[in-house]
Amino acid sequence: MSHRLLAAFVLAAPLFGCEQISELTELSLGKEDGIPPISGSTTLDVPQDFQCGDPIEDPEKKYTVTTSGTADACTFSFRQDVLALKASDYANRPEMEGARFVKSVDIDVNKLGVRDGATGMELAPIDLNGKAFGTTILTKEDLARTPPYTKSVTGQPIESLKSIIAQKQDVVIPIDVVVVVNMAPTPPAKIALDFDAQPNIVVGF
Secondary structure (H helix, E strand, C coil): CCHHHHHHHHHHHHHHHHHHHHHHCEEEECHHHCCCCEECCEEEECCCCCCCCCCCCCCCCCCEEEEEECCCEEEEEEEEEEEEECCCHHHHCHHHCCCCEEEEEEEEEEEEEEEECCCCCECCCCEEEEEECCEEEEEHHHHHCCCCEEEEEECHHHCCHHHHHHCCCCEEEEEEEEEEEECCCCCCCEEEEEEEEEEEEEEEC
C-alpha cells in the first residue's frame, strides 16, 4: 500500500467510525415496530339548539371535546392522549436496552381536513391549530398541503420523556386540535375532522 493511499485511509477511518457510531446511538420506532397510529378522524353532531360553550360529545370516543367563543365563530377543541409505547413493550424490544432519551417524535401526517359531515363538503375554518406535547405542528396553512408530510417535535417539549424512557414507563403523545368554525348564518349540522397520522419515536442511547 502506498504512503499516499495509507494516509488517505487513516484520514477516512474516523469518518467511517463516526457514521457507525451515529447509527448505533439512535433507533427509530414506527408502524412496523408496533407504534400505533393517531386515529384522529371523527364527526360531531351539532344540535339545532347548540350554543357555543355547550359541551359536545365525540361519538367515536376518541377525543374530549370542548367549545368556546361566540355565536358567529365557535372554537372546537379536540383533546386525545395516544399511548405510543407501553411499559411492557420494553421487555419485548431488546434493541431498546440502554435507551436513555427521545431525540424526536416525527409525526407522518396522512390525512388532514375539515368537512361539513352532513354534506361532505369541505369547510374553510377560520383557524386551525394542532399541537403535540404542547408544540404547534399543524396550522390552517397545512390544509392546503397534500399528505403525506412529516412534522417533528424536538428539544424542550419532549425533555420530560428522557426520564420516562430511562425508567421504562409508558410513552403518551398528547394531541390537541383546535378548529374555529364559522357558524353564521347557518351552522353546519355536523363537523367532521379528518386527521390520521403515524408517529415515529426516535430514541437515543
